Amino acid sequence: MYHPACWIVFTATTALLFIPGVPVRSGDAAFPKAMDNVTVRQGESATLRCTVDDRVTRVAWLNRSTILYAGNDKWSIDNRVVILSNTKTQYSIKIHNVDVYDEGPYTCSVQTDNHPKTSRVHLIVQVPPQIVNISSDITVNEGSGVTLMCLAFGRPEPTVTWRHLSGKGPGFVSEDEYLEITGITRDQSGEYECSAVNDVAAPDVRKVKVTVNYPPFISNAKNTGASVGQKGILQCEASAVPVAEFQWFKEDTRLANGLDGVRIESKGRMSTLTFFNVSEKDYGNYTCVATNKLGNTNASIILYGPGAVHDGGNAASRAAARLWLWGALLAHLLLNF
Ligand SMILES: *[C@@H]1O[C@H](CO)[C@@H](O)[C@H](O)[C@H]1NC(C)=O
Numbered sequence: 001m002y003h004p005a006c007w008i009v010f011t012a013t014t015a016l017l018f019i020p021g022v023p024v025r026s027g028d029a030a031f032p033k034a035m036d037n038v039t040v041r042q043g044e045s046a047t048l049r050c051t052v053d054d055r056v057t058r059v060a061w062l063n064r065s066t067i068l069y070a071g072n073d074k075w076s077i078d079n080r081v082v083i084l085s086n087t088k089t090q091y092s093i094k095i096h097n098v099d100v101y102d103e104g105p106y107t108c109s110v111q112t113d114n115h116p117k118t119s120r121v122h123l124i125v126q127v128p129p130q131i132v133n134i135s136s137d138i139t140v141n142e143g144s145g146v147t148l149m150c151l152a153f154g155r156p157e158p159t160v161t162w163r164h165l166s167g168k169g170p171g172f173v174s175e176d177e178y179l180e181i182t183g184i185t186r187d188q189s190g191e192y193e194c195s196a197v198n199d200v201a202a203p204d205v206r207k208v209k210v211t212v213n214y215p216p217f218i219s220n221a222k223n224t225g226a227s228v229g230q231k232g233i234l235q236c237e238a239s240a241v242p243v244a245e246f247q248w249f250k251e252d253t254r255l256a257n258g259l260d261g262v263r264i265e266s267k268g269r270m271s272t273l274t275f276f277n278v279s280e281k282d283y284g285n286y287t288c289v290a291t292n293k294l295g296n297t298n299a300s301i302i303l304y305g306p307g308a309v310h311d312g313g314n315a316a317s318r319a320a321a322r323l324w325l326w327g328a329l330l331a332h333l334l335l336n337f
Pocket residue numbers: 034035036037122
């Protein structure tokens with residue numbers, strides 16, 4: 001007995017690659033027998049082959065229950081489907097530009113000695129991973145909850161992971177399309193990377209930026225000495241998101257830029273109060289106030305003169321003041337040299 005056998009071959013763009021599939025014998029006792037499934041990438045071509053002999057009187061290829069070709073007659077209206085050969089030994093068709101909806105069972109149906117026989121193959125379509133919807137960059141307040149979403153498509157279904165790029169070490173990892181952060185901290189701000197991976201092609205990778213707002217925190221505000229007639233600079237440094245705005249006060253009076261020979265300059269985290277020509281009345285207790293929309297904080301900074309004991313009455317600070325005075329004198333001498 002001679003039996004028809006069908007299989008699918010995968011056609012790469014240039015080369016014709018025959019995947020070693022074992023032809024199914026439709027007359028086997030266990031018929032219809034599952035054969036090795038063959039896999040084609042989306043966009044490539046698939047060839048469906050069916051082995052026949054000279055006793056075969058009718059041949060057809062079906063997609064599910066729909067006839068694509070019956071003998072040389074094309075029943076399908078899909079112009080991607082073409083006949084390759086209809087000879088005494090082989091009956092094959094080809095599907096160009098395969099897409100995901102072509103996936104499924106295809107059947108070769110033949111008639112031998114008035115007996116119909118069929119053989120089935122499964123066409124499996126692979127698709128590279130692709131991120132189809134991802135959260136936009138967001139800004140949140142510290143302490144709030146954040147959910148990042150990364151939806152990906154692909155065949156087989158891609159695995160989706162999240163990674164924190166700006167973090168120390170490998171970053172916080174979530175093996176899910178959703179990354180949930182409850183009570184976000186400022187350390188968790190920065191870039192998050194979503195990767196969609198399957199073994200069909202290179203991963204699809206995209207990034208989301210998370211900005212975490214927090215109220216100002218003054219990290220540097222040091223008392224400073226300056227002698228009369230010289231330049232004096234007070235500095236105040238605050239970290240905050242959004243960046244802090246600064247104000248300077250002396251006692252209860254707010255200082256204005258340009259008045260009383262002072263200049264206020266704020267740039268990023270740093271604000272400076274400059275006295276162009278320090279006089280006796282400038283000495284004292286100043287307050288730097290840093291404000292953003294989440295709150296404010298302040299720090300006191302003292303501008304002190306030579307010989308002043310600015311931070312406690314201990315001997316060490318008096319010695320420091322003397323040393324400073326000596327340095328100021330030396331600088332003065334050098335400047336006038
Ligand atoms: C072929 O694929 C079909 C559908 O995906 C599945 O049911 C069947 O078990 C597969 N057969 C083999 C041999 O892998």
